[in-house]
Amino acid sequence: MSKNSSRRDFITRSAATGASTAATLTGAPAENASAAHIAPLKTANTTKYTSICPYCAVGCSVNIHTLGDKARNVRSAIVHIEGDPESPINRGTLCPKGASLEEFVQSDRRLTKVRYRAPGAREWTDLSWEEAFGKMAARIKASRDAGFEEKDAEGRTVNRLENVAMIGGCTDTNEINYLLGKFRFGLGILAYENQSRL
Amino acid sequence: MIVAKLIDTTLCIGCKACEVACQEWNDQEYTLGTFNGSYQTMPDLAHNFWNLIRFNEVERNGAQSWVMSKYQCMHCAEAGCIAACPAPGAITQMANGTVDFVHENCIGCGYCITGCPFDVPRLSPATKKVYKCSLCSDRTAVGLEPACIKTCPTNCLTFGERDELLRSAEIRTRELKADGHAQAGIYNPAGVGGTNVIYVLNDATQPEQYGLPKDPEIPWTVRLWKGPLKALGAMVFMGSILGAFFHYVIFGPQDPEKHGHPEEEPTHEA
Numbered sequence: 001m002s003k004n005s006s007r008r009d010f011i012t013r014s015a016a017t018g019a020s021t022a023a024t025l026t027g028a029p030a031e032n033a034s035a036a037h038i039a040p041l042k043t044a045n046t047t048k049y050t051s052i053c054p055y056c057a058v059g060c061s062v063n064i065h066t067l068g069d070k071a072r073n074v075r076s077a078i079v080h081i082e083g084d085p086e087s088p089i090n091r092g093t094l095c096p097k098g099a100s101l102e103e104f105v106q107s108d109r110r111l112t113k114v115r116y117r118a119p120g121a122r123e124w125t126d127l128s129w130e131e132a133f134g135k136m137a138a139r140i141k142a143s144r145d146a147g148f149e150e151k152d153a154e155g156r157t158v159n160r161l162e163n164v165a166m167i168g169g170c171t172d173t174n175e176i177n178y179l180l181g182k183f184r185f186g187l188g189i190l191a192y193e194n195q196s197r198l
Numbered sequence: 199m200i201v202a203k204l205i206d207t208t209l210c211i212g213c214k215a216c217e218v219a220c221q222e223w224n225d226q227e228y229t230l231g232t233f234n235g236s237y238q239t240m241p242d243l244a245h246n247f248w249n250l251i252r253f254n255e256v257e258r259n260g261a262q263s264w265v266m267s268k269y270q271c272m273h274c275a276e277a278g279c280i281a282a283c284p285a286p287g288a289i290t291q292m293a294n295g296t297v298d299f300v301h302e303n304c305i306g307c308g309y310c311i312t313g314c315p316f317d318v319p320r321l322s323p324a325t326k327k328v329y330k331c332s333l334c335s336d337r338t339a340v341g342l343e344p345a346c347i348k349t350c351p352t353n354c355l356t357f358g359e360r361d362e363l364l365r366s367a368e369i370r371t372r373e374l375k376a377d378g379h380a381q382a383g384i385y386n387p388a389g390v391g392g393t394n395v396i397y398v399l400n401d402a403t404q405p406e407q408y409g410l411p412k413d414p415e416i417p418w419t420v421r422l423w424k425g426p427l428k429a430l431g432a433m434v435f436m437g438s439i440l441g442a443f444f445h446y447v448i449f450g451p452q453d454p455e456k457h458g459h460p461e462e463e464p465t466h467e468a
Binding site: 037038039040041042044080081082083090092093094095096098099100102103109 | 213214215217218219222223225228290298300302335336337339340342345348349350351
């Protein structure tokens with residue numbers, strides 16, 4: 001209110017306030033709120049990248065919405081991931097695992113350390129990568145020394161390892177899978193499985 | 199144009215993608231649940247969980263049946279929450295029929311929880327405000343469909359103009375009846391003026407089996423409180439103000455000399 005508002009203005013304003021209060025109290029319908037309360041669209045200023053859901057073999061396409069323009073001092077963040085309607089496979093839809101991909105990328109509940117539960121122990125402990133690799137290598141070596149078969153009962157060369165199995169996850173990339181394959185052939189592992197729900 | 203959501207419960211496979219998409223789009227925080235012997239994600243809706251697929255285990259024709267139904271705000275045409283809400287502008291019905299909460303105007307009284315015949319709004323203990331499905335009003339405002347609709351992999355959920363969806367629901371009901379589901383029907387209760395979330399049920403005679411009330415109505419207490427009692431209260435309020443005003447005009451201010459204020463009078467006792 002300006003300092004120079006007159007007595008007449010004051011009375012007019014008071015009357016208007018009074019009238020609207022009376023209208024509210026007597027149950028006159030309140031005017032619909034404008035669209036101003038609607039939250040701004042999360043993806044309004046994002047860059048959209050197309051990718052493929054890493055989970056199962058269906059291979060649904062997803063749109064990844066990121067904020068940040070990749071400037072040198074800016075770190076991009078994924079704000080939303082949803083199905084790509086242009087994909088003939090999923091036509092914009094996603095299953096619950098695909099719909100949760102944003103969390104898969106940047107949830108603070110993701111494991112970022114190696115967790116280890118010793119045989120017979122109840123508790124999980126943190127391990128460094130060096131320790132973990134050391135333990136894995138020692139165990140694989142011990143099992144392989146104990147179980148490697150160079151020749152079978154009929155004297156044929158088989159070079160196989162039947163007491164170790166390997167399991168892959170669907171979120172492994174092509175490169176990881178290539179290396180896993182090499183590793184498996186190198187050791188002679190026969191039992192090899194992929195778990196699309198890992 | 200009134201928009202609506204059509205939920206064809208006969209096509210729901212209980213994958214819960216709509217739950218996840220809702221949580222993701224609305225940036226809801228993660229809550230740890232407990233396993234209580236059901237595949238249902240959570241026992242109930244919550245202030246940060248607006249969309250629940252109920253896994254109802256019911257008996258039909260002597261056999262065990264597992265029916266899934268989506269549980270969220272029904273966006274009623276005559277919404278009980280709006281009828282009950284005392285805070286101006288805290289709940290709004292948009293031009294497209296969406297019932298949306300405006301949280302800056304919410305006073306956290308929780309009357310909408312009483313007014314809702316579907317028991318949907320939930321009070322947040324942290325912010326002391328009430329939350330529920332907004333039909334993704336931010337998405338629909340720019341022409342996108344709600345997050346749950348977009349993700350649904352079985353086409354169980356569809357979004358669009360209400361009349362058109364009602365027509366397709368009728369077509370679907372006829373199909374179901376031809377397939378031998380004689381009780382199939384549409385759930386669009388008249389007690390709340392119809393809902394903007396419409397269900398196709400393969401047994402519409404028992405909506406309770408899907409967790410839906412048979413004849414939802416705005417509670418009569420809310421109607422009385424916000425109807426006749428409110429007008430009466432306003433009249434009494436205005437009357438008392440007017441009475442005070444006329445009392446002042448007719449009789450003037452109270453005269454302390456005349457009536458006396460014993461505690462202010464000095465005592466002259468020796």
